[in-house]
Amino acid sequence: MSADLALSCPVPLRRHTTVQLAHGGGGRLMRQLLEDIFLEAFRSPALAERHDGAVVPLGGQRLAFTTDSYVVTPRFFPGGDIGKLAVLGTVNDLAMAGAKPLYLSAGFILEEGLPLDELRRVVASMREAARECGVEIVTGDTKVVDKGKADGLFINTSGVGRVSEGVSVHPRRVRPGDAVLVSGDVGRHGIAVLSVREGLAFETPVESDCASLAPLVAALFEAGVEVHCLRDTTRGGLATALNEIALDAGVGLVVDEPAVPVDESVAGACELLGLDALYVACEGRMVAFVPEPQAERALEALRRHPVGAGAACIGRVTEGPAGMVSLRTRLGGQRLLDLLSGEQLPRIC
Amino acid sequence: MSADLALSCPVPLRRHTTVQLAHGGGGRLMRQLLEDIFLEAFRSPALAERHDGAVVPLGGQRLAFTTDSYVVTPRFFPGGDIGKLAVLGTVNDLAMAGAKPLYLSAGFILEEGLPLDELRRVVASMREAARECGVEIVTGDTKVVDKGKADGLFINTSGVGRVSEGVSVHPRRVRPGDAVLVSGDVGRHGIAVLSVREGLAFETPVESDCASLAPLVAALFEAGVEVHCLRDTTRGGLATALNEIALDAGVGLVVDEPAVPVDESVAGACELLGLDALYVACEGRMVAFVPEPQAERALEALRRHPVGAGAACIGRVTEGPAGMVSLRTRLGGQRLLDLLSGEQLPRIC
The missing domain is CATH 3.90.650.10 (PurM-like C-terminal domain)
Known part of the structure; x- marks a missing residue:
C-alpha cells in the first residue's frame, strides 16, 4: 500500500539511469531506489515492512536484525566520529525495533594508505561506544582496496537484539x-x-x-x-x-x-x-x-x-x-x- | 595462546604505519592487523575465537552471526558476480560455524554514477542466490558516495543462523x-x-x-x-x-x-x-x-x-x-x- 502511495505521488519522478548522490539522501529518490530495485527483487515480507530493523522468528524468540554502512565525511567531528556513529547508529536501529541491542558485527573497508593510527582511534571509539551501550562486537571483517578506490574508511555494522514478548513497535x-x-x-x-x-x-x-x-x-x-x-x-x-x-x-x-x-x-x-x-x-x-x-x-x-x-x-x-x-x-x-x-x-x- | 604463537613467529614483522593492500590479503599482515588493532580493542571472547562466525547465546538458543564486505573487482566474472558472492560467502561463513543459515542483511555502498542497470543485475543475482540457499534478505541499507570515492559498488552482507543442540564446530x-x-x-x-x-x-x-x-x-x-x-x-x-x-x-x-x-x-x-x-x-x-x-x-x-x-x-x-x-x-x-x-x-x- 505504501509503495502505491509513493509511486502515485503528485510530482513525476525523474528517471535516472545512474546512481545519484540523492539516491542516498533519505528522500524521495532513495525511496524510489528502494522500491524499484531492492524491494522488487528481494520481496521479503520483513524487508517490505521498511522498518529500521527486521524482526524475525528464531527458535521461539523474536530476533531484531539491522544493518548500516557508515561513510560520513569528515571521519572526526565535534561530538563523535565514524566509529562512535557506527556503533550507536546500529544500536539505535535495534532500539527503534523495540529490541534490546545485544551483539554487533563490524565490517571495515580500508583504503590503502589510511594511517593505522587513525584506524586505531576509530576502533577505540567503537569499543567505548559499545561498552557504554552494553553491546558486544562479536564478529568482524576487513577488506583493503587500492588507493583511490575508497575514501579512507567505510564501516558497516550490523546488529542483533531480542524483542521482548508483548512488544510490537511498528x-x-x-x-x-x-x-x-x-x-x-x-x-x-x-x-x-x-x-x-x-x-x-x-x-x-x-x-x-x-x-x-x-x-x-x-x-x-x-x-x-x-x-x-x-x-x-x-x-x-x-x-x-x-x-x-x-x-x-x-x-x-x-x-x-x-x-x-x-x-x-x-x-x-x-x-x-x-x-x-x-x-x-x-x-x-x-x-x-x-x-x-x-x-x-x-x-x-x-x-x-x-x-x-x-x-x-x-x-x-x-x-x-x-x-x-x-x-x-x-x-x-x-x-x-x-x-x-x-x-x-x-x-x- | 594463538596470539602469542603468531606474535612469536620467527620472521620479524615489518611495522607499517599505514594500511597496505596486504592487510586485506588473508596472510600474516592481516592476522597482525586483527591482533594489534581489532582484538586488542574489542576484547570480545567471541571475536577472539576468530572463527568465521561468532556463536552467541540468545534466549536459550545458540545464534551464529557473521559479516563480510565484498569489494571484488571486476564485479562480474565467469561463474558469478559480486552479488552472488556476497550471499554465498556469508551463507558459507554461517555454515562453517555449524549453523543453519537463516537471514541476511545487505548493505550497499554505491558510487555516484554507477549504472542502475548494473545494480539491478547484481541485486537479481543476490535474490537468486538467496533463493537457492533458502535464506531471506530481511534488512538493508544504501549509502551513496561521490564519484571517485568508491569503486562502483561495495556490498556488506551479515548473516544470522541457528546452531543446533550438540553441534560444536571449532x-x-x-x-x-x-x-x-x-x-x-x-x-x-x-x-x-x-x-x-x-x-x-x-x-x-x-x-x-x-x-x-x-x-x-x-x-x-x-x-x-x-x-x-x-x-x-x-x-x-x-x-x-x-x-x-x-x-x-x-x-x-x-x-x-x-x-x-x-x-x-x-x-x-x-x-x-x-x-x-x-x-x-x-x-x-x-x-x-x-x-x-x-x-x-x-x-x-x-x-x-x-x-x-x-x-x-x-x-x-x-x-x-x-x-x-x-x-x-x-x-x-x-x-x-x-x-x-x-x-x-x-x-x-
Whole structure:
C-alpha cells in the first residue's frame, strides 16, 4: 500500500539511469531506489515492512536484525566520529525495533594508505561506544582496496537484539489521535559534521547529538507506555522520519512547528547555510508515537534521562490525508512538510 | 595462546604505519592487523575465537552471526558476480560455524554514477542466490558516495543462523590424528577473477567455484560425522585456511600435495602466472577436520552432493610443531606451507 502511495505521488519522478548522490539522501529518490530495485527483487515480507530493523522468528524468540554502512565525511567531528556513529547508529536501529541491542558485527573497508593510527582511534571509539551501550562486537571483517578506490574508511555494522514478548513497535500500529513526541532538539549532528566539512566557525560550536536511544526506549517500556512506533531521525532529519511513517502507516500527521525543539546555534547555522533544521540529520534523537492519554507519562519518562531531557510533544496523528505531513508554521500558516526529492547533505552518516 | 604463537613467529614483522593492500590479503599482515588493532580493542571472547562466525547465546538458543564486505573487482566474472558472492560467502561463513543459515542483511555502498542497470543485475543475482540457499534478505541499507570515492559498488552482507543442540564446530576441537578433508579442487575462484581482470584467455576457461557449502555441512551432520572444525578456503586459499586452524588449534598439520585436487586448467594458469594454487581463493570449497576413522564416511557424504563431488582426504593433524603446516611435495620432499606475509591477489572477494 505504501509503495502505491509513493509511486502515485503528485510530482513525476525523474528517471535516472545512474546512481545519484540523492539516491542516498533519505528522500524521495532513495525511496524510489528502494522500491524499484531492492524491494522488487528481494520481496521479503520483513524487508517490505521498511522498518529500521527486521524482526524475525528464531527458535521461539523474536530476533531484531539491522544493518548500516557508515561513510560520513569528515571521519572526526565535534561530538563523535565514524566509529562512535557506527556503533550507536546500529544500536539505535535495534532500539527503534523495540529490541534490546545485544551483539554487533563490524565490517571495515580500508583504503590503502589510511594511517593505522587513525584506524586505531576509530576502533577505540567503537569499543567505548559499545561498552557504554552494553553491546558486544562479536564478529568482524576487513577488506583493503587500492588507493583511490575508497575514501579512507567505510564501516558497516550490523546488529542483533531480542524483542521482548508483548512488544510490537511498528508504523502499522500508529493510530489517528496518537501523540507525536520527539526526544530532544533536532539537527545537531548534521550541523556539527557540516561545520567541520565546510570549515565554518559558529559563535557557539555545535556538537553532534550522537547518543544511544536504547535507554530512552527502555524508559518508555518501564513506564508502561504503549509505544506504537519509534523512528530515529537520521538521514533526512525529523521531516523525513515523519513522512516515512505517515506513508507506511497510511495516516496524516499534523506537526506544530513552534513545538519542535531546535537549539539556537543550530537554527542560526541553518539560517546562514540556507538549510531547514527539520531536514537536518540527528544521531541521538527519535520520534515516538504513543496514545495521546499517555503522552505526558511518556514525556516524563524520556525527560528523566539526560539524552531525553529536551523531549517534547510536537504533533498528532490524523485520519488523513494518508501519507501527508502538515506543518503549522510559526506565523500561523500551514504548509506541507514534504519528502525532499534531492539531497540536502550528502555523507552525513 | 594463538596470539602469542603468531606474535612469536620467527620472521620479524615489518611495522607499517599505514594500511597496505596486504592487510586485506588473508596472510600474516592481516592476522597482525586483527591482533594489534581489532582484538586488542574489542576484547570480545567471541571475536577472539576468530572463527568465521561468532556463536552467541540468545534466549536459550545458540545464534551464529557473521559479516563480510565484498569489494571484488571486476564485479562480474565467469561463474558469478559480486552479488552472488556476497550471499554465498556469508551463507558459507554461517555454515562453517555449524549453523543453519537463516537471514541476511545487505548493505550497499554505491558510487555516484554507477549504472542502475548494473545494480539491478547484481541485486537479481543476490535474490537468486538467496533463493537457492533458502535464506531471506530481511534488512538493508544504501549509502551513496561521490564519484571517485568508491569503486562502483561495495556490498556488506551479515548473516544470522541457528546452531543446533550438540553441534560444536571449532578449531579447539581439532585433535591430533584427525583427518583433513577438502571438499573439491582448489583455486578456481581466484583464477576466474584474475582471468577477467588481466584479460587472459586460457585454453579452457576457468569458472569460479562460487557455491553454497551449507548442503555439504548438512550432509556431514546427517551422516553422523563428528565434525571437529570447518573452514572455507577463501582469501589466501587452502594454505591460509590450514595455517589459521593450525595456529588457533595449536596443532601441526601434514598435507600430502599430490592428494590436493587442482584442476588442470587452474594448474596451467597458476604456472603461467607464477601463482601457487594452494594460496588461490576458492568460494565454494572448505576443509573439514573429522576423526580419522570417520573420514571415509565423511567423504562419501560430501561426494553425494555435486559441489562435493571432488572431495578428498589431503592430510592429517599431528601433535606439533604447533601452528605449522608441512607439505609433502610431489617430488617426495617436505616443505613448510607458510602464511603469506604479503598479498597474492588483492580484491578477490
